[in-house]
Amino acid sequence: MSRETLGDTLLVARLYLLRAWRRALDNPRTLALRVGFLVALWLYIVLGDAGQPPSEIEPETLRELLRGAAAGAWLLFAVTAAAGTPTAARSVQGSPFLLRSVGLRPTLWGTVLGTYARRLAIFSAFGAATALALLWGLDAPARNPLLFLVLLVFSLSAELAGMAARLAVAAANITPGGAGKVLLGGVGVTVLSLAAGYPEETIVLLSRLPVAAFGEVFAAGVPGVEPNRTLVAVATAGGVAGSLALALTVEQLALRSWFTGGSRERVDTERTRIDDLLGRVGVTGPTRAVAWRLWLQSRRRPLVVGLLAVPTLIVGLALVDPEGTDIPLFPLVVGAYAVWMATVAVGLNPLSSEDDTLPHLLSASGTEIVRGYALTTVLIGAPVIVASVLLAGALVGPVWLTVPALLLSLLVLVGVVPAALAIGFVLPQVGALEHTVDGPIAPGKFAILAHSVVLCLLAAPAALSLLFADSLPLVAVFAGIGVTVLAAPLVGVLSLRVAAGRLDGMTLG
Amino acid sequence: MTDAITAAGLTKRFGDVVAVDDLSLSVPFGTVYGFVGPNGAGKTTTLQILSGLLDADAGTARIDGVASTEREALTDVLGYLPAEAPLYDELTGREQLRYAAQFRRLDESGRVEEALERYGLADAADRRTGGYSTGMRRRLGLAQATLHDPAVLLLDEPLNGLDPRAIRTVRQLVADASDDGTAVVISSHDLATVEAICDRVGIASDGRLVAEDTPDKLGETVDDSLETAVLELTDA
Incomplete structure (x- = not known):
C-alpha cells in the first residue's frame, strides 16, 4: 500500500468516525441506552462474579468449553460480517463520491478501519474503566495483557473470513431464488437449533476447530487451568498471516463484484x-x-x-x-x-x-x-x-x-x-x-x-x-x-x- | 479537436434486461454533449459505465485516454455527479467540500471557499447537508464534482429540482467549463436547456443511440424542435 493510499484510507476512516460520532450525538436516547448497557456490563464484570468459573465444573471441561465458545463466537462474527458486507459499489454510502475521489482500496479499507477504530475506542474505554476499578481495590478478574491483541486478531480474522465468503458468492454471481433462500434458511435454523439442543456435543465439535485455539487465551485467568501458550502464539501468528491473505482476497473479490451492478428485480404479477x-x-x-x-x-x-x-x-x-x-x-x-x-x-x-x-x-x-x-x-x-x-x-x-x-x-x-x-x-x-x-x-x-x-x-x-x-x-x-x-x-x-x-x-x- | 470520451460497443445487461445495447459515442474536448431519452433508455447506466462505477458486459470506454476500468487513474480526469448527489447528511457543506479537497490533495481553503461562493452556498456552508433543499444539494454536488477542474464532466440530471436562478448558474458553469476545454456530458429531460447549451445531442432509446447531431439538425429532421425529434425518435 503506497503512502498516498494509506493517507486516503486514514482519511476515509476519519470521515467514517466523524459521521458515526455525529449520528450518535443526534440520537441521545439510543446513545444513553448503549452507554447504560456498557456501564451495566462493566458493573457486572467488576462487581459481580463474571470470570470466576463455577466450582462444580472440572478445569479441563471448562477449558473445552472456552475453546468451543471461542470457535462459536468466531463463526458468529464471520456470519455477521458476511451479512453486512456490501456486495455492490452502490451499497456503500456515498460510493460515487469516495470511489471517484480515492478509488476502491481506501474506500474499502478506510471503512473497515473506521469500524475497528470505533470498536477499539469502546474496548479501550472499557479497559481503562476496569483498570481504574482495580486501582480502587475492587476485586476485578485478572486479565492477560495479551488478551487485547489476541481479541483483535480473533475478531479481525473472523470478519475478513465472513467478508471474503460473502464477496466470493457475489463474485460467482450465485443468487439463490425464493425456494433456495427458504432452503438455506431452513438448514441454518436447523443447524443452530440442533446446536442449542445438544450443547455438549456442539461444544466438543466446535472445540476441535482450528480457531478454537483462540479460546486458550481465556483460560489464562482461570484457576487450575494451564493455558497452552504455544497454541495461543501459533493461533495469533496464524491469524495475522491469515488476515493479510484474506484482506488481499477481499480486495480482489470486491473488485470483481462491486462494479457488476447485480440484477434488477423482475416484475412479478x-x-x-x-x-x-x-x-x-x-x-x-x-x-x-x-x-x-x-x-x-x-x-x-x-x-x-x-x-x-x-x-x-x-x-x-x-x-x-x-x-x-x-x-x-x-x-x-x-x-x-x-x-x-x-x-x-x-x-x-x-x-x-x-x-x-x-x-x-x-x-x-x-x-x-x-x-x-x-x-x-x-x-x-x-x-x-x-x-x-x-x-x-x-x-x-x-x-x-x-x-x-x-x-x-x-x-x-x-x-x-x-x-x-x-x-x-x-x-x-x-x-x-x-x-x-x-x-x-x-x-x-x-x-x-x-x-x-x-x-x-x-x-x-x-x-x-x-x-x-x-x-x-x-x-x-x-x-x-x-x-x-x-x-x-x-x-x-x-x-x-x-x-x-x-x-x-x-x-x- | 481530440476526443475526451470514446465509447465503442458498450453493452450492459441486468439479468434479462438489456440496459445498454451496443452503444458507441465520442465527445471531443470543449464540447457540451446532451444525452436525452425517455426513462429507462440507458442514460444513467451509460454514465455509470463511463464513470467507472459499473463494468460493461461488452465494449470499451476511454476518458481522456484512460480506460474506464482503470478507476484509480480516472479519479484525476473525471468529475461525476450522479442523479442523487453523493453527500453525507452528517457533514456541513463546507466539511463535505473540504473532504473532497483533501481526497484530491487540493488547496483546501482556497478552492472550497471559492466553490461555496460560486454556487451560492456561502451562507449555508456551516449547516448540515441533511437539512439542505433539493436545489442546494444539487449545487453542492456540482461543486464537489468540479472541485478538481476535471477534463471530463459527467452530469446525470443536474437540473432536477433547481430553481431558475440555479439553472442559470449551472448553465453558466457548463459554458465556462466548455470554454476551458472541458468535455461535458449532460443527461437531462429538460430539452429546452439541452437545446440551448449543448453543442451535440445524443438520443437514447431502449439502450441504443438512435440519433446524434447538433440540436438544430435533429430538429430539422422532423421539421420541428428537438423536443419533437426526441418524442418521434423514441416512440417505440
Missing part, C-alpha cells in the same frame, strides 16, 4: 394476489396499502426465511431424536420462538423501508397504518406458529401441551405484535438504511432486546406455571396462565394506541 386477497376479505384503505407493501418487502427479506424455516427445524429435530430434546415445554418454546421471529422479521422495524413513502404514510391515520403493519405480521406469523407448534407437539412432544401451547402462542402474538410496532416506532432503525442498500432490513439491537423482554414477560407467567405444574397448587398454575391470558390482549391494545399515537406525532422534519 403473482405478488398482486395478496392485495386482491386483502380486498376480498374487506381490508381497505391505508391498512390494505401498508399490509401489501410490507408483504412485498417481507417476501424479499432473508429474515423471513428464518421464520419460515421453523417447521423445517421441528421435523429435523424429530428425525434426529424422536424422544425429544432436553428443552422443557418444547411446543411452547417453539411457539414463543415463532412469535419472536415473526415480530423481528416483519413488525419490529416498521419504518425500515419507508424512506420514499413516508410523506404518504404520515398523511394517513396512525391507527389505520398500525393496523396494516399488525395485520401483515399476524398474517405471516400465525400460520407459522400453528405449523410449528403442531409439528413440535406431534413429533417431539409432550403431546398434551400442543393445544395449550398453540393457544398461548397465538395469544402472546396478539400482545407482542403491537408492542413490537410501538418499540419499532420509538427505536426505529431508519437512518442507516437506504433503499439502495442490499441485505436484510434488520431492526436495531436495542429494539430487539426490548421486544424480547416484552415477549418473555408476557409468556413467563404461563410458561413458569406449566413448568412447575407438578409442584404448584392447581390454583397457582391457572393463575399464572391467567396472567398471560389477560396481560397479552391488554398489552396489545395499549401498544396499539402508543404505536398509533407515535406515528400520528411523527413529522418529516
Whole structure:
C-alpha cells in the first residue's frame, strides 16, 4: 500500500468516525441506552462474579468449553460480517463520491478501519474503566495483557473470513431464488437449533476447530487451568498471516463484484394476489396499502426465511431424536420462538423501508397504518406458529401441551405484535438504511432486546406455571396462565394506541 | 479537436434486461454533449459505465485516454455527479467540500471557499447537508464534482429540482467549463436547456443511440424542435 493510499484510507476512516460520532450525538436516547448497557456490563464484570468459573465444573471441561465458545463466537462474527458486507459499489454510502475521489482500496479499507477504530475506542474505554476499578481495590478478574491483541486478531480474522465468503458468492454471481433462500434458511435454523439442543456435543465439535485455539487465551485467568501458550502464539501468528491473505482476497473479490451492478428485480404479477386477497376479505384503505407493501418487502427479506424455516427445524429435530430434546415445554418454546421471529422479521422495524413513502404514510391515520403493519405480521406469523407448534407437539412432544401451547402462542402474538410496532416506532432503525442498500432490513439491537423482554414477560407467567405444574397448587398454575391470558390482549391494545399515537406525532422534519 | 470520451460497443445487461445495447459515442474536448431519452433508455447506466462505477458486459470506454476500468487513474480526469448527489447528511457543506479537497490533495481553503461562493452556498456552508433543499444539494454536488477542474464532466440530471436562478448558474458553469476545454456530458429531460447549451445531442432509446447531431439538425429532421425529434425518435 503506497503512502498516498494509506493517507486516503486514514482519511476515509476519519470521515467514517466523524459521521458515526455525529449520528450518535443526534440520537441521545439510543446513545444513553448503549452507554447504560456498557456501564451495566462493566458493573457486572467488576462487581459481580463474571470470570470466576463455577466450582462444580472440572478445569479441563471448562477449558473445552472456552475453546468451543471461542470457535462459536468466531463463526458468529464471520456470519455477521458476511451479512453486512456490501456486495455492490452502490451499497456503500456515498460510493460515487469516495470511489471517484480515492478509488476502491481506501474506500474499502478506510471503512473497515473506521469500524475497528470505533470498536477499539469502546474496548479501550472499557479497559481503562476496569483498570481504574482495580486501582480502587475492587476485586476485578485478572486479565492477560495479551488478551487485547489476541481479541483483535480473533475478531479481525473472523470478519475478513465472513467478508471474503460473502464477496466470493457475489463474485460467482450465485443468487439463490425464493425456494433456495427458504432452503438455506431452513438448514441454518436447523443447524443452530440442533446446536442449542445438544450443547455438549456442539461444544466438543466446535472445540476441535482450528480457531478454537483462540479460546486458550481465556483460560489464562482461570484457576487450575494451564493455558497452552504455544497454541495461543501459533493461533495469533496464524491469524495475522491469515488476515493479510484474506484482506488481499477481499480486495480482489470486491473488485470483481462491486462494479457488476447485480440484477434488477423482475416484475412479478403473482405478488398482486395478496392485495386482491386483502380486498376480498374487506381490508381497505391505508391498512390494505401498508399490509401489501410490507408483504412485498417481507417476501424479499432473508429474515423471513428464518421464520419460515421453523417447521423445517421441528421435523429435523424429530428425525434426529424422536424422544425429544432436553428443552422443557418444547411446543411452547417453539411457539414463543415463532412469535419472536415473526415480530423481528416483519413488525419490529416498521419504518425500515419507508424512506420514499413516508410523506404518504404520515398523511394517513396512525391507527389505520398500525393496523396494516399488525395485520401483515399476524398474517405471516400465525400460520407459522400453528405449523410449528403442531409439528413440535406431534413429533417431539409432550403431546398434551400442543393445544395449550398453540393457544398461548397465538395469544402472546396478539400482545407482542403491537408492542413490537410501538418499540419499532420509538427505536426505529431508519437512518442507516437506504433503499439502495442490499441485505436484510434488520431492526436495531436495542429494539430487539426490548421486544424480547416484552415477549418473555408476557409468556413467563404461563410458561413458569406449566413448568412447575407438578409442584404448584392447581390454583397457582391457572393463575399464572391467567396472567398471560389477560396481560397479552391488554398489552396489545395499549401498544396499539402508543404505536398509533407515535406515528400520528411523527413529522418529516 | 481530440476526443475526451470514446465509447465503442458498450453493452450492459441486468439479468434479462438489456440496459445498454451496443452503444458507441465520442465527445471531443470543449464540447457540451446532451444525452436525452425517455426513462429507462440507458442514460444513467451509460454514465455509470463511463464513470467507472459499473463494468460493461461488452465494449470499451476511454476518458481522456484512460480506460474506464482503470478507476484509480480516472479519479484525476473525471468529475461525476450522479442523479442523487453523493453527500453525507452528517457533514456541513463546507466539511463535505473540504473532504473532497483533501481526497484530491487540493488547496483546501482556497478552492472550497471559492466553490461555496460560486454556487451560492456561502451562507449555508456551516449547516448540515441533511437539512439542505433539493436545489442546494444539487449545487453542492456540482461543486464537489468540479472541485478538481476535471477534463471530463459527467452530469446525470443536474437540473432536477433547481430553481431558475440555479439553472442559470449551472448553465453558466457548463459554458465556462466548455470554454476551458472541458468535455461535458449532460443527461437531462429538460430539452429546452439541452437545446440551448449543448453543442451535440445524443438520443437514447431502449439502450441504443438512435440519433446524434447538433440540436438544430435533429430538429430539422422532423421539421420541428428537438423536443419533437426526441418524442418521434423514441416512440417505440
